Amino acid sequence: MSRPNVKGLDPKKVSGELFTLTYGAIVAQLLKDYESDEEVNKQLDRMGYNIGVRLIEDFLARSGISRCNDFRETSDAIAKIGFKMFLGITPSVSNWSPAGDEFSLQIESNPLVDFVELPDSHSNLSYCNILCGVIRGALEMV
Amino acid sequence: MADEVLFDYLHMEMIHEFFNENYKKEGKSEESMTTLELLGFRVGQCVIERLTKDSPRFKDELDAMKFTCKDFWMSVYKKQIDNLRTNHQGVYVLQDNKFRLLTNLSSGKQYVEAAPRFLAFPCGLIRGALSNLGITSVVTAEVAIMPACKFQIQIQRV
Numbered sequence: 001m002s003r004p005n006v007k008g009l010d011p012k013k014v015s016g017e018l019f020t021l022t023y024g025a026i027v028a029q030l031l032k033d034y035e036s037d038e039e040v041n042k043q044l045d046r047m048g049y050n051i052g053v054r055l056i057e058d059f060l061a062r063s064g065i066s067r068c069n070d071f072r073e074t075s076d077a078i079a080k081i082g083f084k085m086f087l088g089i090t091p092s093v094s095n096w097s098p099a100g101d102e103f104s105l106q107i108e109s110n111p112l113v114d115f116v117e118l119p120d121s122h123s124n125l126s127y128c129n130i131l132c133g134v135i136r137g138a139l140e141m142v
Numbered sequence: 143m144a145d146e147v148l149f150d151y152l153h154m155e156m157i158h159e160f161f162n163e164n165y166k167k168e169g170k171s172e173e174s175m176t177t178l179e180l181l182g183f184r185v186g187q188c189v190i191e192r193l194t195k196d197s198p199r200f201k202d203e204l205d206a207m208k209f210t211c212k213d214f215w216m217s218v219y220k221k222q223i224d225n226l227r228t229n230h231q232g233v234y235v236l237q238d239n240k241f242r243l244l245t246n247l248s249s250g251k252q253y254v255e256a257a258p259r260f261l262a263f264p265c266g267l268i269r270g271a272l273s274n275l276g277i278t279s280v281v282t283a284e285v286a287i288m289p290a291c292k293f294q295i296q297i298q299r300v
Contacts, residue, residue: 029181
């Protein structure tokens with residue numbers, strides 16, 4: 001029983017989409033369970049925190065990176081190694097505060113938001129809040 | 143290019159979240175299983191759509207099941223199903239001896255009671271995938287010894 005080989009999409013891309021789709025389904029379910037966008041944001045942050053706490057082990061094991069000497073190195077590690085390793089994107093680091101303890105990560109094409117459109121009724125929702133939680137959890141462990 | 147671990151962690155977190163919340167609110171854990179299964183259903187539908195975008199129609203049900211065992215399983219869990227059995231009357235049993243979502247839990251009999259909640263999402267995934275291939279089914283899973291598990295698929299013929 002032979003069928004022409006399914007060309008379709010290669011496995012790596014599909015697993016990325018699996019992640020995106022699952023995340024989308026989770027957010028949709030949370031929106032149904034909780035009334036306010038703020039609550040959902042909080043839950044996403046909490047979930048992200050729990051994930052980040054575990055993810056950091058994986059990250060350190062894979063990257064073999066040594067301790068960062070200052071905050072700038074940390075920001076580079078997050079943007080260039082961390083994000084690249086897990087999501088395949090490299091956000092740009094910008095907007096450093098004068099005291100050097102705050103910066104912004106700008107993501108050009110976020111794989112988490114593929115196929116997603118936010119309706120106006122949920123304009124307060126931070127869809128990617130889980131990423132905030134992940135970074136927070138990961139950094140807290142180091 | 144999301145790593146596999148991302149999905150594993152997200153899945154674990156999802157189970158943690160939905161079981162805690164519902165338990166606190168109404169004390170029903172079956173509802174959480176249903177919720178997880180429905181989530182899996184949605185995702186399964188989308189995944190199979192993306193996977194079979196360019197491929198021709200399946201000749202029959204068995205062909206669709208084989209696709210599920212090989213390509214679908216390969217792209218989702220990075221391995222193929224170890225065993226597919228059928229009674230040719232609409233019941234299929236898929237056996238995976240090293241189910242990826244269970245390998246981190248234990249190997250052996252420990253934590254077998256906790257295993258069902260990890261299988262709700264995969265069951266939904268299969269059901270969703272099959273439903274978008276035109277097959278209505280009921281999917282259940284059982285675990286005897288971790289990390290091997292069996293998915294039983296019963297085709298509903300109308």
